[in-house]
Amino acid sequence: MALQKMQLILARKQAITPSVTEYVFRRDDGQTLTFTPGQFVNLTIPTDNKPARRSYSIATVPSDDLDNTAITEIAIAVSPVEGGIATRHFDAMQEGDLIDAMGPAGRLVFREDDKPKRFILIATGTGVSPYRAMLPQIRKRLAEDDRLEVHALLGVQRPSELLYGDDFVKFMSENERFHFHACYSREMPNTLQAYAHSGRVQVCLPELDLTSDNDLVYLCGNPQMIDESFAYLQKIGFTPQQVRREKYFSGK
Ligand SMILES: Cc1cc2nc3c(=O)[nH]c(=O)nc-3n(C[C@H](O)[C@H](O)[C@H](O)COP(=O)(O)OP(=O)(O)OC[C@H]3O[C@@H](n4cnc5c(N)ncnc54)[C@H](O)[C@@H]3O)c2cc1C
Missing domain, CATH: 3.40.50.80 (Nucleotide-binding domain of ferredoxin-NADP reductase (FNR) module)
Known part of the structure; x- marks a missing residue:
């Protein structure tokens, strides 16, 4: 699956544990995102110097219709790292804010021919x-x-x-x-x-x-x-x- 560049808009954020926050994005162009469960997205974090890129696994549960892993909402769960560039950026993000993204990527997925017990x-x-x-x-x-x-x-x-x-x-x-x-x-x-x-x-x-x-x-x-x-x-x-x-x- 080819990597796509897109802008994401923050739809909502909520604490899901005392330390972890879930951020739910939608694509700004209104399209869905087709991914293989297990993959992640790369987000571009603006800084005063060179933008930083950070990866986050997609936590969205797609529909049971497995021919269609197109999702309208991209949820990620973020664990804070003290002094972290992305951590600081996410903390400050508000609903409606945009962020550059690329993906989906990653190989931590099920493969068709895997048949373990x-x-x-x-x-x-x-x-x-x-x-x-x-x-x-x-x-x-x-x-x-x-x-x-x-x-x-x-x-x-x-x-x-x-x-x-x-x-x-x-x-x-x-x-x-x-x-x-x-x-x-x-x-x-x-x-x-x-x-x-x-x-x-x-x-x-x-x-x-x-x-x-x-x-x-x-x-x-x-x-x-x-x-x-x-x-x-x-x-x-x-x-x-x-x-x-x-x-x-x-x-x-
Ligand atoms: C494929 C992939 C998927 C990922 N998915 C997720 C995800 O779903 N959720 C998530 O929360 N993170 C995920 N990460 C980690 C995420 O990409 C960032 O590294 C993390 O959020 C910290 O970024 P930061 O910019 O806030 O910290 P940085 O600015 O990168 O780091 C600040 C300081 O903390 C240190 N540091 C960084 N991470 C840790 C750590 N875990 N423990 C202790 N010290 C640390 C750094 O070495 C540095 O000194 C994933 C990483 C990869 C490679």
Whole structure:
């Protein structure tokens, strides 16, 4: 899919956890955006010097009509970085403001010929956005293949930071071979959550009995989590091709 240049207009913004804000844009030209769930957009952040470019995964859940992944609203979930150029710009953005964008881009997507017994989708924080966008595809894959299981693991510090958690919990209640795991590194919930685990997301991996024969693993978010998880997976026999990675490093 060719990269498109476009201007986006901020339709609304809302805090979705105490630290993460969701920004919802529309294209200024009124067109839809066709994307493959899992992809991101590049946004151009004006600065006093050279504009900075930053990437953000598309969190919008497209319609269940999979022949049509054209979306009218482009949602991104932004986690603030202290002193960050984009962070400062987003904070100041108001509804109706414009921003230059390019996309969609990225290869953290499902491929037609992938037929693992299990998809293991692992994220920290806003790294869960691509998996949220994949939910309709996951529903279709589960319906088409009755031996397929899908596990989504989201690592955050505490329950209040479980962004989009409700979407995954609801999806799990509707799709019996979909399993959601919330991994809390600092604070466990006060009330019982059957899907809660204590510890960083990479600490939860051994509980899944992963094998390179059965599983295809996706990793998205914090670079340290990705490096540690990847090292573990290689140690137990996974090849780089069996692990799809997207690190949320910061552009310059
Ligand atoms: C493919 C891709 C997809 C991404 N998707 C998302 C997304 O959906 N949501 C999202 O919030 N971010 C995402 N990111 C990260 C995002 O692009 C920016 O890097 C991030 O928002 C910080 O930008 P900034 O301009 O505010 O900070 P910068 O001005 O780039 O950084 C300020 C300072 O903080 C340091 N820093 C930057 N990031 C971090 C960090 N995470 N932890 C600690 N220190 C840091 C920098 O080294 C620098 O010293 C993605 C990155 C990539 C490559």
